[in-house]
Each structure stands twice: as C-alpha cells, then as structure tokens.
Amino acid sequence: MVTNLPAEAKAKWAEVVACRSIPEKIRLMREFISLVPKHKGTSNLLANVRRRIAILERELERQRSRKRGGYGGFSVPKEGAGQIIILGPTNAGRSSLLTSLTSAKAQVSPVYFMTKKPIVGMMSYQDIQFQLVEAPALIKGASEGKMNGPQILGLARNADGLILMVDLSTDPVGDFVMLRSELENAGIMIEKPEGEVEVIRRISGAGLQVVGTGSFVDCTLEDVRRLLSSYRINSALIRIRGKVTLETLEESLFSSLVYKPTILIANKMDAEGAGENLARLKRFMTNLKIPLIPVSCRNGEGLTRIGDYIFQMLRIIRVYPKEPGEKKPSHRPLVINEGATVIEAARRLHSKLYKEFRHARIWGPSAKYPGQRVGASHVLKDGDIIEIR
Ligand SMILES: Nc1nc2c(ncn2[C@@H]2O[C@H](COP(=O)(O)OP(=O)(O)OP(=O)(O)O)[C@@H](O)[C@H]2O)c(=O)[nH]1
C-alpha cells in the first residue's frame, strides 16, 4: 500500500520523472526515499525505488565502460510476430533448440559457454513467424553484472516473451530457481500478475486516456484522475490488462517491474535420470502459472508442441484483410494484440483506411453471421477476415 504519501514526496517524484540525466535522477530518487515515511505500507514502494536506483547505477557503469572502449549492449531488432529470448544456464541446449526450430546456425557443443553473442533465427508457425533469439548463458550473479548478465537481462526486458530452458540431466529445479531469481533482481517478473497497468506520460494536454482489455475494480476514473494529478500527471495514456486496483496503479508509478510471458522448456528428456528430475521439477512448478514442456532436442520429442505454446503466450491474434469485391482474403495475416478492435486493425493496414473509416465487414470467429457489418470498436478474434470500407 503506498497511498497517503506526503505531498513533498509526491512532488519529489514528479522531479524524478522529469529528470533526464541518470546521475541526477539517482540523486533525486535518494532524496525521495528520505521523504517517505518508513513502515510496512511503504516497504514495497521503497524496495522498488531502490531496485530502480540499482538498475540505473549499473546502466551508468555500462555507459562509462563503453566510453572506455568496453562492450556496449546486446540489441536485436524485432522481426515477425514476436521476439522470444531463449534463456538458460550453459549447456542446457539453447543452441540445440534454436537449430531444431529455425534455420539459424548456432554451434552445438558439450563445451561450456559456446554461445557468446545473441543468435537469431526465424521459426515458422502456421502462416506466421516467431523470432527466436538464443542469449548467451545466464549464470548466478548475472543481475549483479557477471558474464554479460546486464546485457542478457536487457534483451529479456525488451522481449515479447521468454523461453527458460533447464537441463533434465542435471538439476532442472536449481536451474529454474537461479533463472527466476536473476530475472527478479533485474525487475522482470515471469508469473502473470492479476492485473497490469502502465502509465505513459504525455507532454501534450490530451488528458487521460485508458486503453486495453482490463478495468479498474475499486475506483472510478475520477479517483484515477485525482491520484495521478497529485503526482502532477495530468496527461497520460493508461494501458491496462486484467483487474487493476488504484493501489496497483500507484505502485506502477514507482516500479520498473515488467511482466514477460514465459514458458519453461525442460530439455534432455532422453538422458539418464531425466524422468526423476522431471517429476521433481513438476512438483516444484505445481503452484506456478508457467507452462512446462518437456522435450528432447536430441530425438525431437516434444518439439512440435512449442509453436502452440509460443502463440498462446504472446496473446496475439491473426486477422486476414480482404479487399471489397475480392472473394478470398490475403493469406498473409495482420498480427495484432488480443483484444484489438477493428479501428486498430484499420490503422495498422493503412493510414487512409484509418482516417476515412466508415464500417467493416467481418467473417469468422468474431462475426455473428458471415459478412456482419461492424463499427470501429468491434473486438476482433483470431482467424477473422476483415473487409474495411
Ligand atoms: N542427451 C541430450 N543431450 C543434448 C540434448 N540437447 C542438447 N544436448 C547436448 O548438450 C550439449 C550442449 O548443447 P548446446 O545446444 O550447445 O547448449 P547451449 O545451451 O547452447 O550451451 P552454451 O551456448 O555453450 O552455453 C551438447 O553436447 C548437446 O549435444 C538432448 O535433448 N539430449
């Protein structure tokens, strides 16, 4: 619970947000901490701010080392329907997975730490493609800077989803615990929260605009307006998913936490002792909302199921545009987020369709009957055919 912060603290936070220089921001954040009363209700908030300070300090260190000629960050431009980073300890079989699912050339080897830079491959799934990226191995202490840890975790932070890979021939539970804790230390959550909310500040005075598939459960838009205004935020885009409370919204202002949809792939099912280790891992994962897929990259077992899991985790849908008068739709779908409406599809297809939008016709899962005429706010479903007038 973070409500009832002193006005001084809220004003200081507005300064933190407005500040563009990292050293200055760190200083302001420390001042903010000194203005927050210390008790149970503020401990989460303080932990979040301290974590942000730690992340900024590492970023500062990285910038300095780059200036000294050190290696900068890893970054992979996104392609296809979603970017998935494959994370795991060394030797788990990340390169084996990448080469099994894509045509990328990664070196598979019993030698530890073979992969030193991200390797990218495109995976075909039905009529779309996913971009898979093998990250170099993640080790304990990565979030504190070991073995390119910050660069690897930076990749993960920017991804659309994660594949965590563990090794059934050794200690898959230990692998998973290590990966989860390094991600957590870097502010990356892998378990789906009840509700998600992000406040994107805008400079122009367009007021508050709420978008997304979620809703506020315990407050009105007026409450939201009042709360944000106490942080001097009067113009913002608020993106929500799931059930969001006023408290979650307020915490999001301080938090650098992000949620990344995640699947866990347990590799080397063919290896000796894998059965027992898998049983142990399953027991450990019982109460976690993360899908577990046992596979063997060596004999191919389990690999064909991965595409469905990735598609579901990305929370995307495919919509097939059709020209008026044409019988058949395009076989190249538009890939958009779950919950997207007709007008968002129009905007993605063509700015002219968007500006001059009148109505659309829909065939498929979201249509009550074939060719149903719908307006801008109609919510689309995977497999819909859309004709825009
Ligand atoms: N038994 C068995 N061995 C496997 C399987 N998949 C990969 N291996 C072996 O595990 C070793 C490591 O595989 P890689 O794919 O190179 O592992 P990695 O995670 O990319 O490792 P680094 O990049 O070196 O950190 C190799 O000797 C592979 O042949 C599998 O399903 N079963």
Ligand SMILES: [Mg+2]
């Ligand atoms: Mg590798």
